[in-house]
Amino acid sequence: MQLFFQPEVSENDKEVRFSKEESRHIIKVLRKREGDRLHLTNGKGWIFETEITLAEANNCSARILQSEKEAPPAYHLHLAVAPTKMNDRYEWFLEKATEIGIQEITPVICDHSERKVVKHERYQRVIQSALKQSLHTRFPVLHEPMSFKEFLEKEHSGAKFIAHCEDSQPRKLLSKSLKNGISATILIGPEGDFSEEEISSALKVGWQPVSLGNNRLRTETAAVVACHTAALINEEE
Structure with a gap:
C-alpha cells in the first residue's frame, strides 16, 4: 500500500483535494488516473480509502469511499534532542524516529x-x-526549539529521563528504567554532552539519569536508540 498525506481532511468529509505537490506526485510521477484507488491519512490516526475523481497535475481530487481510525499507541514518547552540528544528521534522526514511532520531538x-x-x-x-x-497515521508533534532551561521549566507528564555520559554520576540503563505502557520524556544532549550545570539542574527537579549502554554514541544515534528501546519495551507481551 502507498500512503498519501492530507492534514485537512476529516472523518466527516465526502471528498478530498490534494495539495499541488501531492497532486503532481500522484498524476505526473505515479501516473494515476480517474477511478484509481488511493489511501491517505490526515496524520491524526485516520486512514481513508479514496477514488480519484479529478486527475489534474495541479489539482487532484478524490471521493472518500471509507475511513477507519487506528488505535492510539499504548505509550507516549517525547524526545528532547539537541540539534546536531551537521543538519543532515538531525534530519536522519527525525526520519528514523518517525519510522519507529514517536509522538513528540x-x-x-x-x-x-x-x-x-x-x-x-x-x-x-x-x-x-x-x-x-x-x-x-499519526504525525509527531514537532515543537519549536527552546533552551534547556526553558524545557526544564515546562511541565512534563510521565517519567522523565536525562541520558548523559558523565561517569561520576550513577545511571541506570534506559532499558531497565522504562516501563511498558507509560509516558516518558527523554533528554538527549549535544556533541560534547550536557554541561555539569545542566545535569545538576535536571537532577534537582526530578529527572532520572540513564545510560544507553557502554558505547559512546553520536547525538542522533543516541536519540534513535532511545526511541527504539521504548518501542521494543512496549511491544513486549
Missing part, C-alpha cells in the same frame, strides 16, 4: 550546542515523508 539548545538555529519547516517535510513511507 523538541529541539533543545544546550550549553555545548554548536547549532542553535533549526529549519522547522524543512524538519516537518522530513517527518511527513517518513510518515508516508512507514505507513504511520
Whole structure:
C-alpha cells in the first residue's frame, strides 16, 4: 500500500483535494488516473480509502469511499534532542524516529550546542515523508526549539529521563528504567554532552539519569536508540 498525506481532511468529509505537490506526485510521477484507488491519512490516526475523481497535475481530487481510525499507541514518547552540528544528521534522526514511532520531538539548545538555529519547516517535510513511507497515521508533534532551561521549566507528564555520559554520576540503563505502557520524556544532549550545570539542574527537579549502554554514541544515534528501546519495551507481551 502507498500512503498519501492530507492534514485537512476529516472523518466527516465526502471528498478530498490534494495539495499541488501531492497532486503532481500522484498524476505526473505515479501516473494515476480517474477511478484509481488511493489511501491517505490526515496524520491524526485516520486512514481513508479514496477514488480519484479529478486527475489534474495541479489539482487532484478524490471521493472518500471509507475511513477507519487506528488505535492510539499504548505509550507516549517525547524526545528532547539537541540539534546536531551537521543538519543532515538531525534530519536522519527525525526520519528514523518517525519510522519507529514517536509522538513528540523538541529541539533543545544546550550549553555545548554548536547549532542553535533549526529549519522547522524543512524538519516537518522530513517527518511527513517518513510518515508516508512507514505507513504511520499519526504525525509527531514537532515543537519549536527552546533552551534547556526553558524545557526544564515546562511541565512534563510521565517519567522523565536525562541520558548523559558523565561517569561520576550513577545511571541506570534506559532499558531497565522504562516501563511498558507509560509516558516518558527523554533528554538527549549535544556533541560534547550536557554541561555539569545542566545535569545538576535536571537532577534537582526530578529527572532520572540513564545510560544507553557502554558505547559512546553520536547525538542522533543516541536519540534513535532511545526511541527504539521504548518501542521494543512496549511491544513486549
